[in-house]
Amino acid sequence: MRVRKVLLFIAATIITSQLVGQSLNESFSNAFPPELWKVYNCDDGQFAWTKSYIRYFTCPSCARVRFEGRNITNDDWLVTRKVFPTPQDHLLRFFYRSHNPRSESLEIYVSTTGQKPEDFQYRLTAFRFNNSSYRDETVSLAQFDSIPIYIAFRYPKRFGRAVYLDDITGPSYIPNDVGVKSITAPPRYLPTGSNVYPQVLVKNYGTLLQTEFPVTVLIIDSASGLTTYTSQQTIDTLLAQDSILVTFPLVWQATEGIYQVKAFTGLLGDMDLTNDTATQRTEVVVLPINDVAVTEISAPRGTLPPGTITPQALVANYGTNTATFSVVFNIVQQNNVVYTDTVSITVEPNASALVNFSVWNATSGVYQSIVCAIMEGDIDTTNNTLTDIFEIVDYYRDVGTTQILAPHGELLENSLVTPEACVANFGDLTETFWVKFRIGATYEDSINLELEAGEQRTVTFAEWQASEIGTFGTKCSTNLIGDEDPLNDFITDSVIVVPVTGNSRQSQDEKKTQLEVIPNPFRKRVTFLLPKEIAQTEYFLTIYNEAGGCIKRIVNSNIWDGTDAIGNQVPKGIYFLKLNSAGYKQVKKVIYR
Structure with a gap:
């Protein structure tokens, strides 16, 4: 006998259903782990890869794994479903960051056989990082073209804090499954x-x-x-x-x-x-059966910010009669019960129900949730209780200065300059704070600034006249009460003021032989002003990210529009441009914001 599924919708819907959702494209917004993905906790510790509602790249959540402690080296695996690289579609791309500036590690593996950790025989890359804002990474899977594979993200760290992953994209799913x-x-x-x-x-x-x-x-x-x-x-x-x-x-x-x-x-x-x-x-x-169960702890789960949370659990009645029973939700921290609530509920046979408990005011820490269904005459008590580990993490607060844009280098005496600096909010909250700019011992200006989480901005200060000849130190600093990373709060540089002489004019002419970047920082596109002797020859420009990864190579063109080698927009941040030509090499830092 045959089953025929009748589908009545317009042609556009048919096309959409064939194209959407058929490639690796995971932002961890729904169930965790995602469908056909696996999580393995090979260190037998408390923590494994889980869903995080903080520090995500794309709202509302991401994947997170945290360190176990001083006596355990993490061995935690997050494994994708099976995908099928092809010559036209073999790039794995993902965004990652650390919890704070503490050093972290991540490894990427491939398996052509199974989905268990012991099946992963190919390590594609491994790297250390301490960036507390998201970076973009692209890994080629070309060596596995036309081979069904699983991809694994392994966290092997000891003495770390936590790693966050988001927006993982890659090849199409396998064709026949x-x-x-x-x-x-x-x-x-x-x-x-x-x-x-x-x-x-x-x-x-x-x-x-x-x-x-x-x-x-x-x-x-x-x-x-x-x-x-x-x-x-x-x-x-x-x-x-x-x-x-x-x-x-x-x-x-x-x-x-x-x-x-x-x-x-x-x-x-x-x-x-x-x-x-x-x-x-x-x-x-023969006789009626009484069997109720806790099938899921719905909330709290994973990693969450502090605040009010409504604990939730999913229960089921596997018995043959309508069942009325109690459900108890306990939250424990260091063997102390910090929250408890009991709800009575009635569930029909072979049905499920979501139970909502009273609100809990969550503060930072690691907790265990224990949910138990209690009914007299229950014949199977093995499915009555579920436990889970979750963590409440305080909002991260961190602002800092990333670059002094002006004054910089060499200036002519009596030049009028507007000091500029790039300031960023690396934390999770909108922050209001003071930014101060100093030049030598005679200039100081401050402004009060408000930045949203993840925002970067170029800040301008009152004009400064270079009225004295000499070398002057410059310093831009931020002042946020409660800042968790003081190491990035200030940056220093210097400016040289020279007299207006023939030599200084010659010095200005020599600068014309240097590579210049306009504008810097840039929003849509940046133009590289090439030295005269280079512009008329064959040359190429290579763009690198902060981690040293090659983003794009540009041949005989002096414009970059902020895209990578395959045309995707790169994330905002700091990049380095390397100019190569016959007998000529130069590197410039550019900021994309």
Whole structure:
């Protein structure tokens, strides 16, 4: 017998369903881990990769892992679903940052076999970093073109603090992959004599439309090992990334006993067999069954900012009768119960319910949540309790000066200059603070500045006249009460004031042979003013990020529009330009904001 899924929508919707959501594109905004991803905590510590609602690159969340402590070296893995690099689509891109300026580590692995840590035989790259704002990283997967692979992010750090990952993009999912998401019927418990039509939820996880593939259900008597039920359906058509609920036409007449229900797909050429099969234990009983369970701790989870939180848990009634029972939610810190609440709830048979508890005022720290369902006569207490670890992290507060733009270098006597500096907010909150600029012992000016989290701005001060000849130190500093990283609060430089003489004019002419960058900082595009002897020859400009990674190479052109080698916009930040020509090399720092 066949199952035909009737889809009634306009052609534009058909096109959209075929194109959207078929490549690696994860911002961790929904369930964690994402569908078909895996998390492995190989150090057996408290912490693993989890969802974070702080320090994300894209709202509202990101992935985070934190250090275990002084006596444990982290070995935490975040593994993607299977992807399929091709010569036209083999770049892995992601954004990462540290919790604070403490040094962190990250490793990227590839597996061509399985999804477990021991399967990852290829280490693509490993790097250390301490950037407390997001950086963009691109890794080539070209060596795995046309090979289905898994990608893993491993955190191996000891004495670190935490690492954040967001906006991971990469190759398309594997083309051919269907599997069983869940068995929806029969339930775990049902009365003897019940007549049940088995149901299975099937999904096309691949990127191609699939046709004419079978789905089979077996029901096996656990005592005898005999198969008491078998049925197969053929799915005519299933769009990429779409799901279908399959109801089997043969009825199963349930008799007392314990059974194993097994459902599996049979797509020829399926490139991931790990999701093809699902199993479930079903017990058929004479008397009514009482069994309730805690199936999920919904909140709080992962990493969260301080403030008011409504604890939530998902409970289920697996029994054969309507059940009224109590659900207890405890939050424990260092063996002390800091929060407790109990809610009574009524749930129908084979149904679930979300339980909301009273509000908790969360402060910073590491906590354990313990949720328990309590009902008299419950026959299975192994599913009554769930625990989880979560962390409340204070908002990070950090502002600083990144560059003095003017005055800089050499100036002629009596020149009038507007001091300028780049100031940034590296923290999580909008901050208002003072910024001070000093030149020598005679000039000082301050302004009060407000910056949003992650914002950078060029700040201008009152004009300064270079009326004295000599070398003068310059300093720009920020003053934020509660700043957590004083090392980036100030930056120093110097300016040389020279007399107006023939030699100074010659010095100004010599500067024309240097590479100049206009404007710097820039917003949309930057122009490089090349020395005369270079502009008429063959040359190339190479753009590097702060970590030294090559972003783009520009040949015989003096304009950069802030894009990388494949045309994607790079993140705001500091970059370095290297000019290469015959017998001539020069490096300039540019700021993209």
